[in-house]
Amino acid sequence: MTTPLLTAEGLTLRFGAIPALLDVAIDVAEGEVVAIVGESGSGKTTLLRVLSGLMSPDAGTVRWLGQDVHAMGEAARRRLMRTEWGFVHQNPRDGLRLNVSAGGNVGERLMAVGARHYGNIRTEALSWLARVEVDAARIDDLPRTFSGGMQQRLQIARTLVTRPRLVFMDEPTGGLDVSVQARLLDLIRSLSRELGLSVLIVTHDIAAARLLADRILVMRRGRVVEQGLTDRVLDDPQHPYTQLLVSSVLAA
Amino acid sequence: MSTPDDRSAEGRGHLNRSRPNEGTMMEGYNFAYLDEATKRMIRRAILKAVAIPGHQIPFGAREMPLPYGWGTGGIQVTASILGPADTLKVIDQGSDDTTNAISIRRFFRRVAGVATTERTAEASVIQTRHRIPERTLREDQIMVYQVPQPEPLFKLEPRRAETKRLHALADYGLMHVRLYEDIARLGHIAKAYDYPVMVNGRYLMSPSPIPAFDNPKMHRMAALQLFGAGREKRIYAIPPYTEVRSLDFEDHPFRPIRAPHACAFCGSTDTYLDEVITDDAGGRMFVCSDTDFCTERQDAAASREAAE
Numbered sequence: 001m002t003t004p005l006l007t008a009e010g011l012t013l014r015f016g017a018i019p020a021l022l023d024v025a026i027d028v029a030e031g032e033v034v035a036i037v038g039e040s041g042s043g044k045t046t047l048l049r050v051l052s053g054l055m056s057p058d059a060g061t062v063r064w065l066g067q068d069v070h071a072m073g074e075a076a077r078r079r080l081m082r083t084e085w086g087f088v089h090q091n092p093r094d095g096l097r098l099n100v101s102a103g104g105n106v107g108e109r110l111m112a113v114g115a116r117h118y119g120n121i122r123t124e125a126l127s128w129l130a131r132v133e134v135d136a137a138r139i140d141d142l143p144r145t146f147s148g149g150m151q152q153r154l155q156i157a158r159t160l161v162t163r164p165r166l167v168f169m170d171e172p173t174g175g176l177d178v179s180v181q182a183r184l185l186d187l188i189r190s191l192s193r194e195l196g197l198s199v200l201i202v203t204h205d206i207a208a209a210r211l212l213a214d215r216i217l218v219m220r221r222g223r224v225v226e227q228g229l230t231d232r233v234l235d236d237p238q239h240p241y242t243q244l245l246v247s248s249v250l251a252a
Numbered sequence: 253m254s255t256p257d258d259r260s261a262e263g264r265g266h267l268n269r270s271r272p273n274e275g276t277m278m279e280g281y282n283f284a285y286l287d288e289a290t291k292r293m294i295r296r297a298i299l300k301a302v303a304i305p306g307h308q309i310p311f312g313a314r315e316m317p318l319p320y321g322w323g324t325g326g327i328q329v330t331a332s333i334l335g336p337a338d339t340l341k342v343i344d345q346g347s348d349d350t351t352n353a354i355s356i357r358r359f360f361r362r363v364a365g366v367a368t369t370e371r372t373a374e375a376s377v378i379q380t381r382h383r384i385p386e387r388t389l390r391e392d393q394i395m396v397y398q399v400p401q402p403e404p405l406f407k408l409e410p411r412r413a414e415t416k417r418l419h420a421l422a423d424y425g426l427m428h429v430r431l432y433e434d435i436a437r438l439g440h441i442a443k444a445y446d447y448p449v450m451v452n453g454r455y456l457m458s459p460s461p462i463p464a465f466d467n468p469k470m471h472r473m474a475a476l477q478l479f480g481a482g483r484e485k486r487i488y489a490i491p492p493y494t495e496v497r498s499l500d501f502e503d504h505p506f507r508p509i510r511a512p513h514a515c516a517f518c519g520s521t522d523t524y525l526d527e528v529i530t531d532d533a534g535g536r537m538f539v540c541s542d543t544d545f546c547t548e549r550q551d552a553a554a555s556r557e558a559a560e
Contacts, residue, residue: 075421082425097429103436104429111432112425118435118501140436 004029005166005198008051010060020046021057022222028166033192033199035213035230037206037245043222044202045170051200052087052168053077064166082112086159090171092151095158096143102129102154103139109162128157132187149180153187160191167192169201173208185211206249210234218242277365284331284364290314294332294487298478301489306451307419308402313485317359322352323381324482326398327359330379333394333478334360339367341375346383346524346541372544382445384466386523386545389475391492397460399481402488404448404458424456427499435504444509450497451490459496465508465524470496513538518549 004027011024020043028034036044049055051062053069062069064084069077081087089095096105106125107115115121126136132153134146143151152172159167172188173181189212192199203209209216210230217227218239226239237243282288290312297311316324334340340360344353348370356379357368369375372385379396389395405415408426418426427448434442447464451457459467460479470477470490477490490496500506511525516537523545525538540546 074417078421078423100429101433101436104433107432108425108429111428112423116428116500116502118432119503121432122436 006051006062006064006200008060008062011047011050011057011062012059013046013050013055013057019222021050024060024219024222024224026051026217026224028198028200030165031196031198032215033201033213035209035216036200036202036219037204037209037216038219039245040204041221042219044204044219047219048168048170048200048202052085053081082109083162084165086162086164086167088152088155088159088167088169088172090174092143092148092155095155096151098142098144101140101142102134102146105143105154105158106161109158113162124161128161129154131191132157133183149176149184152176152184156188156191160195160197163195164197166198166200169199171203172201173203173205181205181208188212206234206246218245278362281363283336284334284360284366285316286314286328286331290328291332294328297487298329298332298489301478301487302476302491304455305490305494306455306457306488308486308488310485311487313482316482318355320483321400323356323379323398325480325484325487326379326381326396326482327356327480328482329396329478329480329487330360330377331364333396334364334366334377336364336366338376339369339374341369341372341378341544343378343380343383343385343542345381346526347543349543352381370544371548372542380462382461382463383524383541384462384469386540386542387548389473391474393475395473395475395477397462397477397479399458399460399479399486400483401446402458402479402481402484402486404456406458419455422454424450424499427456428501431499431501431504435501441500441504441506447506448499450499452494453497456499457488457490457496463509463524464498464506465510467496467498467506468508472496511538515540515546518546518553520546520549 007027009025011021013021024047036047038044050057056070064080103122103125106128107121110121110124126139129136129139134150134153143154146154173184176184185208191197201212213230215228216230216233217224218233218241219225220241226233226242233242234246237246294311297309301307301309313325313328316327318324340357342353342356344350347353360366361368372378372387376392377394377396378385381398384395403415405418405426408430409415409418431441443464445463446458446461447467449457449459449467449470459470472493472495474492476492479488498506511527513525514521515523515525516539518540520540523540523542526541528537528539530537
């Protein structure tokens with residue numbers, strides 16, 4: 001096994017009396033897709049926010065390539081966020097600039113890291129729109145004229161354009177209809193394999209986790225109750241809560 | 253109070269351009285209107301601004317006897333740096349004889365008793381709105397700009413706390429996104445005034461609403477440049493000989509925009525021109541926006557003709 005890119009241990013965070021995270025440990029290796037599943041309120045999104053440096057924990061450390069994420073300065077963390085990391089929000093409106101064209105949205109991260117050649121930015125934006133199956137003719141349209149699925153694909157293009165090594169995804173398929181979800185999951189899977197991306201994906205959709213993830217963590221009330229290879233966890237759940245979760249998936 | 257003589261002197265303009273004004277100072281006001289403690293506070297902000305070129309320094313702007321948007325920031329900066337020996341020039345839209353320019357000039361003549369002039373070469377302090385004089389400025393001159401909106405990212409990011417953070421981290425991708433959008437939609441960068449600049453390779457700065465045509469003049473200018481925003485309560489500065497670069501793309505370089513005509517009065521083809529509508533039948537002419545520069549050229553041409 002390769003050395004992990006991201007490691008976290010002993011993460012604890014309380015919102016007043018409510019424990020959001022209790023002694024959570026997780027690591028993500030290069031090219032690995034890890035899913036975090038659990039019911040709503042179980043601390044999945046909080047864990048993602050703590051791991052990506054958006055929130056600091058009460059206790060515990062998060063290390064990126066051995067460097068403490070919460071100890072580094074804000075400038076360094078932002079640089080990480082726009083180069084080696086990416087964040088795909090559940091609601092594409094949080095991750096996109098709605099008053100900026102699709103091309104501008106994809107180009108923003110390039111320009112933020114110093115690209116200053118209009119023609120190259122444009123070419124790169126077009127190639128990424130093609131990869132996420134957005135019609136090239138719509139490059140100058142505003143994202144608010146896009147459908148929900150297209151907005152989400154645009155957000156993925158915008159995030160991946162600087163070729164990050166690790167992408168955090170917060171329920172990327174939430175709020176989309178089933179056929180669009182399937183296409184999006186397929187896209188995420190092929191892109192992550194093609195680019196060798198590590199993905200940390202939060203979802204409450206067990207089917208999506210089975211499709212995408214190499215490894216799975218099951219969370220409940222701020223604790224990781226079970227973790228392991230996806231097939232092992234889903235086919236042979238040990239913890240009663242996981243058993244409940246797996247058995248409550250509707251068979252199509 | 254203004255006397256009829258005062259007004260006629262303004263009206264004749266070039267006949268009496270420079271007039272040392274002993275004895276006309278108003279009673280009951282401190283020199284240059286502001287009290288000394290306020291001036292000291294503003295000077296501290298100016299020193300700080302000069303030390304960090306392009307960085308916006310907050311200051312406690314005072315109520316001035318003119319409305320916000322008419323130059324309250326510029327007038328406070330001018331009041332704090334003015335000495336009795338200074339000669340003041342005030343420009344409004346490049347012109348020395350518009351209402352605002354005349355009023356501010358008269359204001360300082362009355363509250364500070366300083367000499368005023370319309371000649372760029374004679375002035376030691378030049379307060380301006382919208383233009384930088386065409387004549388190259390010297391080390392012993394100071395430019396004071398009136399700034400309505402000091403924050404260059406204002407239209408892109410409405411939160412002040414967030415723009416402060418962006419400045420602190422030199423995170424200016426956003427401004428380039430705006431320029432990208434212009435090229436994508438219109439084929440060129442459409443910003444013709446208040447064109448954003450990078451100062452000393454570090455801070456993104458709004459040059460105040462001067463035309464993009466004037467941006468290159470800021471680059472390594474010999475004169476000290478001070479910017480005052482009264483309503484927004486910010487002061488910033490560019491020390492002499494500081495690098496000032498207009499933002500652009502490698503394949504869409506910055507181009508100063510200018511009407512492709514010659515001045516109808518002096519025939520200049522390399523100055524910034526105003527379009528003047530002369531009748532309601534589509535008649536128009538283009539004249540230099542810098543009235544002093546234009547008059548100078550006309551006078552020179554006239555004396556050449558007389559000599560021949």
